Every structure is written in structure tokens, then in C-alpha cells.
Amino acid sequence: xxxxxxxxxxxxxxxxxxxxxxxxxxxxxxxxxxxxxxxxxxxxxxxxxxxxxxxxxxxxxxxxxxxxxxxxxxxxxxxxxxxxxxxxxxxxxxxxxxxxxxxxxxxxxxxxxxxxxxxxxxxxxxxxxxxxxxxxxxxxxxxxxxx
Numbered sequence: 001x002x003x004x005x006x007x008x009x010x011x012x013x014x015x016x017x018x019x020x021x022x023x024x025x026x027x028x029x030x031x032x033x034x035x036x037x038x039x040x041x042x043x044x045x046x047x048x049x050x051x052x053x054x055x056x057x058x059x060x061x062x063x064x065x066x067x068x069x070x071x072x073x074x075x076x077x078x079x080x081x082x083x084x085x086x087x088x089x090x091x092x093x094x095x096x097x098x099x100x101x102x103x104x105x106x107x108x109x110x111x112x113x114x115x116x117x118x119x120x121x122x123x124x125x126x127x128x129x130x131x132x133x134x135x136x137x138x139x140x141x142x143x144x145x146x147x
Contacts (some may be wrong), residue, residue, distance in 0.1 A: 001013065004120050007036050015046045023051070035054075062111075068120075070093050072111045073092055073114070073135075
């Protein structure tokens, strides 16, 4: 999560991470919400089941993960592919940007590619936790095809 500040969003994302089988979550130490009591409550216990790493420099952390073989997929409307066209068969890091600003420029530079969720109504964006949930389940669906 790159700069997500709403503790209810962080909690909801943690909850979805648990449900979708995500291996862990990375939070930034500065300019974002930490593991507050509100986050723990909103996560309905997922704050205790999903490993959370708090880092000082998300861009550097993503660079290190790429060297370990992870693909970094950011969320943005510009220069992005539709989310169902993403390739999620390799170890993947999904980057969800802040509620108002999206993903920071330094973090965008670490993304291997960007994905977007189509918007057909008059609203131009989804809540960060809702977007994260859709993306997590797309990764899940591609990795666990229905038999």
C-alpha cells in the first residue's frame, strides 16, 4: 500500500488479503496509516493472520523484490492494461495507491506494468479497498482456474 491513510481501507484490505490467500502486506512507515486499533478492528482479525511489513522506503523495497523474482504491478488509469490482461502466474506484488494521489512517481518507476479497472458509470474511481479486492481475486482466479 503506497500512502493509504484511511484505517478502514487498510483494515478492509487486510481482511481481503486473508480471504484471498495473500502472502503478506507491505505498509509504508511515513505518510500512511499504520497498524492502529481501528485497522485491527476493521480487519476483523486479519491483522493477526496476514504478515505485515512496515518499510521506510517502498521504492527500494520493490526494487529488492524485483531482484528476488517478483513482478510489480501498479494500479493507474494512464498507460495501463485492463486488469484481466495482467500476467499473474509469477510471484506478484500489487501496489495500491493512496486514496487521493494514487501511486507516487518513485513507486511507479518500480512497476513492471500498470493495470486499471474499467469505469463505465459517471464515477471515475473505486474505493482503494474495493479496487484491491477485485485485483486480489483476479490474481486468485488466474492461479486457481475452476475445474
